[in-house]
Amino acid sequence: VPFDLLVTGASEVLTCDGPAQGTAEARLGAVRRGVVGVSQGRVAFVGTDPPRDGVGPGTRLLDAGGGFVGPGFVDCHTHLVFAGDRAEEFERRCRGESYLQIAAEGGGIQRSLEATSAATEDALVALALPRLARLLAQGVTTAEVKSGYGGTVEAELRCLRAVRRLAALQPVTLVGTVLALHAVPVAYRERRQAWIEAVRDELLPAVCREGLARFCDAYVEQAAFSPEEATPVLTQARRLGLEIRLHVDQLTAGGGAELAARLGARSADHLEQISPAGVAALRAAGTRAVLLPTSTLFGRVRPYAPGRALLDAGVPVALATNLNPGTSMSENVFLALGLGCLENGLTPAEAYLGFTRTAGEVLGVPGLGRLTVGGPADLVVYRADSYRQLPYHFAMSDVAEVLKAGRRCS
Numbered sequence: 001v002p003f004d005l006l007v008t009g010a011s012e013v014l015t016c017d018g019p020a021q022g023t024a025e026a027r028l029g030a031v032r033r034g035v036v037g038v039s040q041g042r043v044a045f046v047g048t049d050p051p052r053d054g055v056g057p058g059t060r061l062l063d064a065g066g067g068f069v070g071p072g073f074v075d076c077h078t079h080l081v082f083a084g085d086r087a088e089e090f091e092r093r094c095r096g097e098s099y100l101q102i103a104a105e106g107g108g109i110q111r112s113l114e115a116t117s118a119a120t121e122d123a124l125v126a127l128a129l130p131r132l133a134r135l136l137a138q139g140v141t142t143a144e145v146k147s148g149y150g151g152t153v154e155a156e157l158r159c160l161r162a163v164r165r166l167a168a169l170q171p172v173t174l175v176g177t178v179l180a181l182h183a184v185p186v187a188y189r190e191r192r193q194a195w196i197e198a199v200r201d202e203l204l205p206a207v208c209r210e211g212l213a214r215f216c217d218a219y220v221e222q223a224a225f226s227p228e229e230a231t232p233v234l235t236q237a238r239r240l241g242l243e244i245r246l247h248v249d250q251l252t253a254g255g256g257a258e259l260a261a262r263l264g265a266r267s268a269d270h271l272e273q274i275s276p277a278g279v280a281a282l283r284a285a286g287t288r289a290v291l292l293p294t295s296t297l298f299g300r301v302r303p304y305a306p307g308r309a310l311l312d313a314g315v316p317v318a319l320a321t322n323l324n325p326g327t328s329m330s331e332n333v334f335l336a337l338g339l340g341c342l343e344n345g346l347t348p349a350e351a352y353l354g355f356t357r358t359a360g361e362v363l364g365v366p367g368l369g370r371l372t373v374g375g376p377a378d379l380v381v382y383r384a385d386s387y388r389q390l391p392y393h394f395a396m397s398d399v400a401e402v403l404k405a406g407r408r409c410s
């Protein structure tokens, strides 16, 4: 049967489906001068010699023009549904004020909670659409989206319903995560336990009834929630069928990675301050690390997460944008790839895998972040002839074409 589409003229096709035990370069699964056949939105062929009957009168041809072809990016950690912006706070930080000082005066994350809780679902959708368009233009074809700026059970549900509507309005596949333990809402400041119980007993069951999320996340940090506060919520989430993601060890080493390992989390995210014991715990539990270097840059907190040490210990490492209004106001995938190499210590191949194959594993969807026969034809054609150009030509896009389920998006 002829293909609907045949992508030709590529320097190489990276399937990201090489052997799991191989080097990063081997895992890229490069096919020199490969072609990709697409039928009914799925990859029907990857290799150098397409079947003779693969090209018929109805087959469209897409010439990669000597660029390389790879799977669509998977942005496995974003907070892209929010209202309001924090440009004023950014300016104050540039003038030398500390985040803690700004937060103490009611700024910081509380500003985002106020604006988001006051926004309608329509407004949240309208604000998020251009952010998704920017991600798509850079080759992101799947993104995880967290709630966490609602501040009430109803507003958290509204954010997740907005994610569901957004999924139907544009090409990027979206995966919802309920992150109600993000910040203690102002109304609950004197009774934080009441917020934790509302999340556990009202919000999580409602999220599951409506099928609004696949993951439950929590911000475990001195300035947010303790392991003791988060554990009952996460345990309940697991009981309801959600998998666990965690924001841990960002500003202080608080045993967050160990908690993620103990709870069998799919990933431990941030990890700027992870301890050697935390690295060992992730390794032993098979928990993946998600590094968010653009937020380390933007938040002006140091150090960057020890990506090299994590990989050397055998912990799979993914990268993501962490798009959010407070600590990473950027959809720039290529900045994250560049920082992943320059500051987290990854090689270009490791960084590329971190935004494709390993990110797909974090989201737990078989074949996601890879180009495999039978899998979705989510792929990117680059002007650059090698993945090595992406972190090197940092913070710039060399994307020529993005295809979602075989359809051109650009």
Ligand SMILES: [Zn+2]
Pocket (backbone or CB within 6 Å): 077, 078, 079, 247, 322, 324
């Ligand atoms: Zn985050």
